[in-house]
Amino acid sequence: MSTLTSTRTTADTLTFAQSTWLVAEREVGSKMRSKAFLISTAILFLGALALVIWGGFQAQSTNGTPVAVTADAAQYVQDTPGLEVTAVADRAEAEALVEAGDVDAAVVGDQSSPTGFTIVAESSAPTMLIMGLAQLPPVELLDPNPTNDALRFLVAIGFGIVFMMGAMLFGATIAQSVVEEKQTRVVELLISAIPVRALLAGKVIGNTILAMGQILVLAGIAVVGLVVTGQTEVLRLLGLPIAWFAIFFLFGFILLAALFAAGAAMVSRQEDIGSTTTPLTFIIMAPYFLVVFFNDNPVVLTIMSYVPFSAPVGMPMRLFLGEAQWWEPLLSLAILAATCVLAILVGAKIYENSLLRMGARVKLREALAG
Amino acid sequence: MLQLSGITKSYGGRRVLDDVTFDVRPGRLTGFVGGNGAGKTTTMRIVLGVLAKDAGTVALDGAEVTASDRRRFGYMPEERGLYPKMKVLEHIVYLARLHGFAKTDAETRATALLEKLGLGERLGDNVETLSLGNQQRAQIAAALVHDPAVLILDEPFSGLDPLAVDVVAGVLQERAAAGASVLFSSHQLDVVERLCDDLVIIAGGAIRAAGARDSLRAQYSSRRFELVSAGDAGWLRAEPGVEVLDFDGGYAVFDVDSDETAQRVLRRAVAQGDVASFAPQHPTLAQIFKEVIQ
Numbered sequence: 001m002s003t004l005t006s007t008r009t010t011a012d013t014l015t016f017a018q019s020t021w022l023v024a025e026r027e028v029g030s031k032m033r034s035k036a037f038l039i040s041t042a043i044l045f046l047g048a049l050a051l052v053i054w055g056g057f058q059a060q061s062t063n064g065t066p067v068a069v070t071a072d073a074a075q076y077v078q079d080t081p082g083l084e085v086t087a088v089a090d091r092a093e094a095e096a097l098v099e100a101g102d103v104d105a106a107v108v109g110d111q112s113s114p115t116g117f118t119i120v121a122e123s124s125a126p127t128m129l130i131m132g133l134a135q136l137p138p139v140e141l142l143d144p145n146p147t148n149d150a151l152r153f154l155v156a157i158g159f160g161i162v163f164m165m166g167a168m169l170f171g172a173t174i175a176q177s178v179v180e181e182k183q184t185r186v187v188e189l190l191i192s193a194i195p196v197r198a199l200l201a202g203k204v205i206g207n208t209i210l211a212m213g214q215i216l217v218l219a220g221i222a223v224v225g226l227v228v229t230g231q232t233e234v235l236r237l238l239g240l241p242i243a244w245f246a247i248f249f250l251f252g253f254i255l256l257a258a259l260f261a262a263g264a265a266m267v268s269r270q271e272d273i274g275s276t277t278t279p280l281t282f283i284i285m286a287p288y289f290l291v292v293f294f295n296d297n298p299v300v301l302t303i304m305s306y307v308p309f310s311a312p313v314g315m316p317m318r319l320f321l322g323e324a325q326w327w328e329p330l331l332s333l334a335i336l337a338a339t340c341v342l343a344i345l346v347g348a349k350i351y352e353n354s355l356l357r358m359g360a361r362v363k364l365r366e367a368l369a370g
Numbered sequence: 371m372l373q374l375s376g377i378t379k380s381y382g383g384r385r386v387l388d389d390v391t392f393d394v395r396p397g398r399l400t401g402f403v404g405g406n407g408a409g410k411t412t413t414m415r416i417v418l419g420v421l422a423k424d425a426g427t428v429a430l431d432g433a434e435v436t437a438s439d440r441r442r443f444g445y446m447p448e449e450r451g452l453y454p455k456m457k458v459l460e461h462i463v464y465l466a467r468l469h470g471f472a473k474t475d476a477e478t479r480a481t482a483l484l485e486k487l488g489l490g491e492r493l494g495d496n497v498e499t500l501s502l503g504n505q506q507r508a509q510i511a512a513a514l515v516h517d518p519a520v521l522i523l524d525e526p527f528s529g530l531d532p533l534a535v536d537v538v539a540g541v542l543q544e545r546a547a548a549g550a551s552v553l554f555s556s557h558q559l560d561v562v563e564r565l566c567d568d569l570v571i572i573a574g575g576a577i578r579a580a581g582a583r584d585s586l587r588a589q590y591s592s593r594r595f596e597l598v599s600a601g602d603a604g605w606l607r608a609e610p611g612v613e614v615l616d617f618d619g620g621y622a623v624f625d626v627d628s629d630e631t632a633q634r635v636l637r638r639a640v641a642q643g644d645v646a647s648f649a650p651q652h653p654t655l656a657q658i659f660k661e662v663i664q
Contacts, residue, residue, distance in 0.1 A: 014441075014470050022467055030455065185451030189512055192418045192445045193468040195437065356420060358449075 016201075019194040023202020024209065027177065031210055037173075041214060044165065048221045055154055056229030065104055068094040072109030073117040095120055149296075151234065155320050156295035159245055159313045160288035162218055166249065167256050167284045170211040174203055174257050175264035175277050178351075182268055187355055196352045204257045204344075211253050215246055241316040244329050248312035248336065255308060255340045256280065258347035265354040266362040275361060287313040298323055306332050308339040371395050372417070372435075372520050372551045377426035379412055385575060386412050390426065392570045392580040394520070394551040399542060401566030401583075402555040403659060409575040410555045411448045414522050417553075418445050430520065441469055444518030448525055448555075450509050454498035458489060461497060462511050469516035476515075483511050488537060503534050510538055514545065521545055523554040527561050539565050563655040573663035587652040590661055593626045594651040595635070601643030609635060623651065 014022070031037050066084045069077055070091060077083055086103055088094045094106035098120055110118040181187040190199055219242050226235040263276035287310035294300035295317060304314030305324065311332045318324040350367040377390040387409045394400045404410050415421035417428050419440050428435045452461055459480055466476035484493060487507040492500060497508060506529055513523060521542070527535050542565070546552045553570075556562045562569070569586050571579040579586055597603060599620040606614050611627035612635060620643075626632045632650075639645050653661075 014468070019468065022464070026464055030453070180453070181451075184454060185447050185449035186453055188415070188418075188420050188447040188449075188451065189445060189465060190468065192420055192440060192443065193465065356415075 014194065016195065016198050019198035020202040020205060023190075023194070023199055024206035027203055027206025028209055031173065031206075040169070044214070045217060045221060048162075048218050049225055051154075051158065052222055052225030052231075053229055055151075055234070056225075056231050066102065068097045068103045068106040070094055070106075070108045073107045076115070076117050077107050091120070151237075152295055152321065153292075155238065155241075156291045156317055158222075159241075159316050160291040162215065162245075163249060163252070163313050164284055164288040166211050166215055167253055168281065169214075170207045170253065171256050171260040171277070171280065171284065173210070174207045175260045175273050176270065177203060177207075178261050178264035179267060179270050179273055182265065182355065182358070183270065191355065196355060197348055200258075200261055200348055200351050203261055204254060207257055208250070208253055211257075212246070212250055215249050219243075219246055237320060241320040244319055245312065245316035248315055248329075248333065251333065251336045251340050252308070252312035255336070255343045256284065258340075258343045262347035262350035262354075262367075265351045266364070266367055268358045268361075272361060283309050286310060290314075291317055306335060308336045311336050371431060372553070373427075373429045373432075374413070374417065375427050375429070377413065377416055377428070378424045379409075379416065379421070379575075380424055387416070387423075387575045390572070390575070390577055392577055393568075394553045395568060396519075396549050396551045397546055398552070398567035399546050399565050400551070400553045400568040400570060401562035402553055402570045402572070403557075403559060403562055403655070404555070404572035405663065408572045410572060411524055412575075413572070414445075414448075414524050414553070414555070417520075417522055418443060420445075442516070442519045444513040444516065444521045444523075446509055446513040446523040446526055450505060452497045452505070452508060452512060455496055457494055458497055458500065458508050459484060459493035462508070462515050465512050466515045471516060479517075480511070480515050483515055484508070487511055487541065488534075502529055503531060506530055507534065507538070510541065514541065518545075519550055521550050521552040521554075523552070525556055526554050527556055527558055535561060559655045559659060569655070571659060571662050578662045579658070583655075586658060590658045591650060591652050593629070593632060594653075595624060595626065595632055595648065596651050597622045597624070597635075597639055597648050598646040599639050599643055599648075600646070603639070603642075605638070605642065606635065609638070620646075 066086065067077070068086045068088045070088055074085075074087070077085060086097065088097065088106070091106075091108045094103075094108050097103045098106050106120040107117055108120060109116065181190065187199075222238070222242060223235060226232070226238070259280055260277060263280060264273055266276045267273060287304065290300060290304055290310060291313050294304075298318075301314055301318050301321075301323065304310040305318050305328065307314070315324065315329050315332050319329065346368070350364075353369065354362040354367045372394040374393075375391045377387050378385070379387040390409070390413055402410055402413075412421065416423045417435075419435070419437065430439050456464070459477075462480035462484060463473070463476045466480055467473060471479065481493065484490060484507075487510060489500075489504060489507055489511070492504060497505060500508060506526075510523075510526060513521060523542070526538055526542070530538060539561070542552055542554065546567075554562075554566075563583070566583055568581065569579070569583045570577060579590075581589075594615075597606075597620075601620055603617065603620055603622045606612055606617070606622050606624055609631075611631040612624050613626075614622055614624045616623040624635075626635065636645070636648050639648060
């Protein structure tokens with residue numbers, strides 16, 4: 001081994017950015033070599049592809065909802081797309097066809113009905129028919145481009161589940177990686193070489209790259225899938241919301257990643273991760289359930305679209321529904337970004353104060369002190 | 371030279387380090403001994419900047435140690451830790467790069483060092499598949515790969531078989547010979563005794579003794595002598611100022627009350643018969659340690 005003076009000339013002091021990048025690179029590299037990660041990612045991508053294609057079949061199958069129509073009701077359905085009309089003489093014949101199952105429903109003239117007709121169906125009226133009929137002139141004037149209910153639900157689930165899974169998967173990854181370093185004590189070696197904040201930043205950036213990569217591939221699958229299955233109409237509606245979703249996800253994930261890292265730093269063993277990260281898990285799951293149950297409730301969606309933790313799901317959803325003004329995503333993004341900065345500052349504090357405290361869980365008050 | 375002065379650290383009102391002051395000289399191995407909970411690990415962590423001190427200074431060549439100085443420190447924590455799922459070579463390369471080496475340079479160094487430590491065959495294996503002893507070697511590589519000017523090793527020999535102890539000791543001596551300041555702690559006092567040039571003894575968070583090993587030995591030696599002679603040394607028992615501790619024919623170990631008494635005994639021994647050896651008996655490190663920490 002050579003002398004100290006001659007060998008040291010080859011090593012330079014790393015900048016903060018270089019240290020951070022080295023850490024990020026390792027995070028990405030170690031994840032990309034995990035078989036479990038690769039397999040689960042492949043399953044996720046295949047699932048997304050299946051969802052898009054299934055959506056395509058759904059859209060096509062709706063082109064032929066069989067209905068029986070009496071002559072006096074024909075005027076109400078003649079402009080309705082997606083119907084396979086069977087002309088019948090009177091109501092009795094229509095009901096017979098419905099009972100026999102030859103048609104899903106019958107549209108019959110009815111003077112007592114305010115719309116002038118009645119739908120007769122077996123046990124429930126076909127959604128596609130109701131939706132189609134909802135485009136009657138008075139409705140069309142109010143909302144000329146209504147969003148299909150099934151599609152709305154599908155999109156809500158899509159945004160909700162992609163956000164939840166992405167945030168959960170990589171939130172858990174960053175938490176595990178923080179605790180692994182604590183548990184194996186490699187953290188002492190790391191922070192004797194680089195600043196604690198560079199280590200935290202590297203972990204957050206590395207996992208954000210992975211999470212964003214996954215989101216972008218999913219977005220790509222959605223777009224390509226929609227084009228291939230001929231759902232260009234859906235794509236026209238979804239393109240912008242998907243782009244906004246990606247942007248919101250980026251900030252939303254950084255926010256969560258900083259909190260996950262901080263939470264994980266407070267414990268010393270993998271078994272204890274849950275004790276500090278469970279609240280974060282609920283925060284991640286909440287937007288999914290809210291958007292699934294309240295995707296037709298503008299008030300809930302509006303609140304969701306401004307709360308930083310649910311904005312990545314809420315705002316794209318509102319954009320898809322055409323409920324948001326052009327400036328709303330920008331305002332919401334600004335709120336999210338500000339929260340993000342705050343979370344990074346608080347997270348870094350907790351992380352720094354907890355990283356070398358082994359054994360029992362560090363109390364939040366102690367982690368924030370000093 | 372690494373100088374610690376007046377280092378104090380408390381955990382919630384309990385003082386774990388109290389005015390810790392000692393030097394770690396370049397080109398020498400400094401042994402750091404103390405019982406469990408004496409403050410060795412805390413001291414080392416403070417030197418590394420991994421832990422904040424309450425008071426005192428850590429200086430390198432007269433100037434307070436900065437973060438960039440610390441990039442030139444090598445550290446082996448008490449609790450061993452490497453990423454279990456990283457390959458050995460890759461791991462050491464990563465640490466070298468964190469210390470500022472370019473990728474290819476880091477690879478060259480890491481490979482050479484691991485081969486020297488006897489891990490040449492295991493470069494591509496995951497750390498977790500190595501035996502405990504080999505993980506220990508990898509850990510030492512992690513501390514050395516960036517050619518540190520200051521080496522802080524917390525129990526580098528624990529868990530090593532005698533052969534591995536020699537390999538590691540050899541590497542440390544080599545680093546010291548190249549001009550590094552090396553501080554290592556150990557519970558294996560015989561190993562410390564054999565290796566170290568300087569010694570620091572800590573107990574209850576305070577330094578009880580520090581200095582060159584030989585001068586400490588001289589300082590703590592009671593006036594104990596060993597005599598090996600041809601004749602019967604039984605007359606020693608009757609000598610005034612002499613207390614015989616061990617006796618067997620011409621062999622005796624005894625304490626004297628003064629240097630004069632020792633000289634008198636030597637003269638008489640020579641007069642009684644051939645003297646093969648007459649020498650002051652230095653206390654072992656274990657003896658000094660016990661005496662100092664009381």
